[in-house]
Amino acid sequence: MGASPVSARLLAVGELAPGRSALLLRLPELIAGLRPGHALHLLHAEAGGYRLRRVAPVTQVDLIAGSVQVALQPRADGGRDSLAELTPGAQLSVVGPIGQPIEVPTDALQILVVTDSEGFAWVRFLVTALATAGRSVVLLIEAHTAAEVPSASLLPESVEILVATKDGSLGHQGGAVDLIAQYAEWADQVIASGESELLSAVTRALRASRKPDRISATAKRRGQGAGVARLQLLVAHEVGCGSGVCGGCTYRNATVNVRLCREGPAVPALGGAASKRGAR
Amino acid sequence: MGASPVSARLLAVGELAPGRSALLLRLPELIAGLRPGHALHLLHAEAGGYRLRRVAPVTQVDLIAGSVQVALQPRADGGRDSLAELTPGAQLSVVGPIGQPIEVPTDALQILVVTDSEGFAWVRFLVTALATAGRSVVLLIEAHTAAEVPSASLLPESVEILVATKDGSLGHQGGAVDLIAQYAEWADQVIASGESELLSAVTRALRASRKPDRISATAKRRGQGAGVARLQLLVAHEVGCGSGVCGGCTYRNATVNVRLCREGPAVPALGGAASKRGAR
């Protein structure tokens, strides 16, 4: 049977930004295996016992305390999130990790990360790990208004953060894409996460700059031939079977066919690796 | 606009019997007007803000502490009761009182009350008030098995309690109706509450004993002509408009047409008062 559920104690309910809840869980059993890009499934009980596997990206890991922070994704139906109303001490049933770690080749020293208020939950752990490992990281973050921008205190000081807000209330007025040009050449590796409009805009902006993909050892082992794509998109999904069988999380385009719950969240863009097929 | 909601703090979650939850609420605003027979509407919020007026009978009132105990009725669909999972300190929105006090003529000194594990919530306050006022009260209580019988500690010592269980695990083996004969003549007034099978059985058992109805002052004032019926049935309803307009709680038979949320919960049986029509 798939990974069996683990019981986790809720330590605290916090916020990455206003309205973006994050749960701090006591999770000694799973913590060692968690890497940036991983998510956990929170088995949230509906009325009458029907439980859903709700995808919660891992935003921070504290190996000493044995605690893991996960973000609650906003629901497409705008529904009230009952998990955000739990009080510390509550028990939660968790399964995971879901998906694969995000691959950043060891020789990629300058990393550009582009995100928005929804995508931030998928890159916080990555940016923190890369910066702590001494790589130079630039984070472009886009939001409608200043209030939606996560606080810089959530990331290591060494990370260079540029903010763009639609209403100009903070940083550059406009979208993160306006700021990409100056970093496109500089970056060895680019990672984008957030609304689909942002992902397409970043892909278009980078298509112009012709840097070759980097070939890395791990990429070969995983039969992905042409190495890690220079641009990786982190695609989110909300809920599903988590076992690759329902087709609910399949991201498909001309070159890729990725099941986000198995091979996601990273999807190679700009003709990177050969189609990442579900290996069996 | 109808009675406006009052905010009540949840002091404790208790049990009248296993699986029969009762909430202790801090409710200074409403407490003075509460009488046996009254219920409160708990405005329980469903997902997305849709709130229901859920009927909760008042089981005990503590005038000094300003606290009111109400019982959570089991749901017909057997659904999990999210109110029973609230933790002390939670705020609840309450409207009421709903319905009318149960009328027991002052000259009725010997009262027989017949109930089951579901009906007990509707008679606890009444039996306590009558016994404290010095009347002699006999309570016949029926349950499938001993575990479902509420503990005697919930009632004043002066109340004489006889138990009947279907499986004979406690008291008489069989139904409460088997025990009525010895009290039918003795009782000046009979009140029954619980499943419809019990209500019909009690009505049949009492039809035999021909005691006249008692005429009381209050009955005249309320235009009920022939005085308080000797047998009153307390009929429960789960949820509804609470304002007498939706028709969801109408108890109708040859002689009565009562809207439980307005004229209930007591319904005269055995041709008591003239049809209690919604006064307008």
Added chain:
Amino acid sequence: MGERLAPGSVSSAVSLGGAHPLRLERPIVTASGTLGFGAEASELVDLRDVGLFVTRGVSLAARGGPGLPRVVEVPGGLLHAIGRENPGVDEVIDRHASAWRAAPCAVAVSLVATETKSLERLIARFESRADQVRADAYELDLTVPCDALNGARWERSLEEATRFIHAARASTELPLIVKVSPDAVSVRALGEAAADAGADLLSVSGSPIGFLPNRSRTGGALAEGLGELSGPLIRPRALAAIVEARGTLPIIGGGGIGSPADALDYFAAGAFAVSLGSALWADPALPRAVLESARRSAAARGLSQIGELAGLALGGAELRVRG
């Protein structure tokens, strides 16, 4: 999208229907049966916040109802069976017509009939007492059993429903609202038939049927057995029905609205006005809250009328309706 407007400047009036237009000061309708026949409605809700009050169902002769329980809670809402109980047209007029005349909003009478003959006599009865009766529209309830379909609802047969709508149209010049539920044989086909018959509005806001056994599973949770469903659990299905019906007639959308945010979904799916039902019992201020949030939403999009919110979610291209 135009630039932002001040919410206050957004007009809330909507004028719906062609040959017999119905003008509502506010795009808010009360669902039949949830606020009674009239006399007691304003005890619960301030009708000044409402555009159209729809009465509880009225039939030619009195209709009795089933025993208790008639309304039980289910996950996400209510299961209920009142059986369109009412004292009959004359009794209702005697006691409630004065409340209709005094109402600060438009009033529609909900017509209940199980065959066309009594429908025609029911409307004739209302029209014959026009001196006392102030009705701005009739709502024809297609979610009522039809004798010819041995108890199945009118909306389950396109043929019977069409005949029923024509009978109503031929009996009155007042604006005619045809009310259906997502259980209709095809909400789109019924909308087209209603438009062809000259009806003015389609109210896609009815209750689908439902059933639950009682806890001991030896009978139904309701005395009646089968019942009707209300509340959030029917919202996604109701919204799909509104999308299916788009373009046949101007739509009043409802069934499952629990909050102002829910109501915006119904405008976005194609409704020009929203019907609020069982949510009103616990939230009598909901009409005003829905009005304000619809104003804010229109203002933020630079729209000067709430009616322009209708169908925003469907964009230009007709949403591929495969339902």
Added chain:
Amino acid sequence: MGERLAPGSVSSAVSLGGAHPLRLERPIVTASGTLGFGAEASELVDLRDVGLFVTRGVSLAARGGPGLPRVVEVPGGLLHAIGRENPGVDEVIDRHASAWRAAPCAVAVSLVATETKSLERLIARFESRADQVRADAYELDLTVPCDALNGARWERSLEEATRFIHAARASTELPLIVKVSPDAVSVRALGEAAADAGADLLSVSGSPIGFLPNRSRTGGALAEGLGELSGPLIRPRALAAIVEARGTLPIIGGGGIGSPADALDYFAAGAFAVSLGSALWADPALPRAVLESARRSAAARGLSQIGELAGLALGGAELRVRG
């Protein structure tokens, strides 16, 4: 009611259907599409606790699916649109037929087609590769769009659905399950048409359609727009459909089962077996838990077979079906 039995002594096997009986060791069916085509199903659920595994929908040619999002949460369940995506019959047989042969339970293949010609060729394809393919039954999916109804589902037209069922029946001798949802034009009429056509079982377990706008209300929450609903929110409506269909064909009941207690409602409403779908994802042990609670419930009533639970809620008299 007979006196109590020991739960262990209650038999769980059911043999359903007349001319082509389908024997299930356990009255538990997995809903198509929720456990995949076969190869990976037993990674999630122990198929020894299941009576019938129904594959994800398979069509003659490969079908692509819509963009993301394809599955979103709604109050009380899920809204989803996968578009019956699959690699086509040959690809599925190549990769999953071995898993079907090894399955410790009966296997039914779910047939997806938008017109009868390709349905006939699809079944012929399966029958021509009978040496590799072990299928104990076919499930004909009437909740798929039908070309002749410009995209509306087969189940929305009694005429098209009847022709479709006859085409399937004429193409195979295997037990034939006809799968419908509460959106069917009339679940009862479809059950009768299926029985007349010689089908063996009616699975009243499909997803009704649903819609929700996205949060900014400028498009749908799903890329596809209209989608399908699963989970507890469809339970009361699914149970009413089961009550409506009672007596036409033996019924597999499902759609909205979240717990063993829920499953007992479906037996009580008339089902001989229950279909478990999206609840399996988070509760893989649900089949065993449902089996045990059904055994206990039958034993408590002195019934020696779980199948005897079917229709208990409807008592002797046919429940007045007015739906």
